[in-house]
Amino acid sequence: MAAPPIQLPSYESVVESGRSIWPSADFFRLRWYLRGPVEDSIRVIANPFDSTSPQEPYQTTVPDGGVRVHPVSQACLTNIPVSSITVTVRALDTWEESWQDAHREIDEGDKEYEQLADGTRRLARAYGEDRPGPPPTCVVRASAQPFVTVGDYVGAVHPWLRALEDDIRRAKGVWRFAPLNRNYDIFLDPVQLDHLFTWDTGSFKPPAEEAKWRGVAKVARDRADRLAAAAAEAFGGDAS
Template identity: 30%
Template sequence: MSTIPTSTSQSSQEPPYPSMRDLQGDGIPVRFVDATRRIFWSFEGDFPSAVSVMKTALTPESLEPLFQPDPSEGSSGTWHEICQHALTEPKVSSVRASVYHLEQYHEDWMGWHREHPWAEYVTHGEMSDADRPFASAMREDGSWEEDSDTEWMVACCGEERPLNKDVKLEIKPAEGCQYVTIRDYVSAVHPWLLSLREDIMMAKRVTLGYPSEFATEFMVEVNAGGTIRIMDRVKWIKARSGAPQNKYLPAAMLERIRKARELRESAGK
């Protein structure tokens, strides 16, 4: 019978709490609490007005404000009780946020443009030390440097190659608290996501195969594992309202999948 590691999980129930990364590194599962599924989070506007709380995870038509200002007290007001909840189970002292679309951006972009004959290249010798990438594998002499005449794609179709877009954000508890709460997380992540909006929207377009029609309103979705995705607002609400969903993939995405399969098959020959 398999056993679950207990050394870190035991200590994690009492402060000081470990980070989410430390727990996961020890093989201990960490999940975002069920209360996070009630968050109605618009990918626009200022915090906290951009975020509401659903009465249940499947009632987008029944919203309560995350923060209710007190008109007689200026900037003061009342935070929704969900804000005090620990963000994760078990509790953690820090969480690292990342965006799925940015994690996939470079790979998807290369999948679309790698075979284009009009792509723009420079050699490694023409690049600065700061911009020069490491080799994909260690060389025989133990170095990670490519030959100076090795070509490197830098742009295609009027777009620069999306390098270093997979940024992260470390979220820590507010002063006086030893674990990350839902309020800590949402208040830190919302403005960070908005600062990345241009890259996120471009990454989504690439993944979807540069669709001719693109949604204009979006929602932030965070799953139990903490993965952040930016979703079409209409589809997001329908998915939580019991409305039937269109499960067909866009034609451009199907074409990308077909091309990727052909490349894998040709590489294996």
């Protein structure tokens, strides 16, 4: 008789249970930018704890026209394996509220309102720009493995982010009343998987950008050490 399929929890149920769930050390190896297709956007560093370690492409096209994906794609996405994860973008989560705040004091002649079912009205357009809608979500599910892999996550989230890039740029520029300039790259903070933080090179010039990646490596090391200590304690041993 075949063994029953492994039933893993969702990311959200692990969070609700109070357990600490983080990106795996393998996910911390990604340097993920929005520069078009995956081949042009994501690189993999050799050592997640050393931001200066060598990098390789996450995905490449081989001479026969096939696609080669880095082995890190097969790694588990999280320190606790999960069957699915729902993803949002932090800049879009707060965009509607920020948009309202940014346009609160502008001239009434530059505003358009809509009537709601309860008889109240709300700001619908300002300076000819529509009010942002509810934040979008992306559900990533396990495919080839019982658990969500790095490849599952990249395969679902990267095209989703590309489709949202214009909105992300508008959200980032909401207080300037202009989208983030396309001369500036957007890149992902790998520290949180469910509510993605996005950075941009307009805010972090090269020295600061390098410092950010050093900070990411430090977080990866800290979390690896905490996991090792917890495992040692569980088995009555010593993390050293």
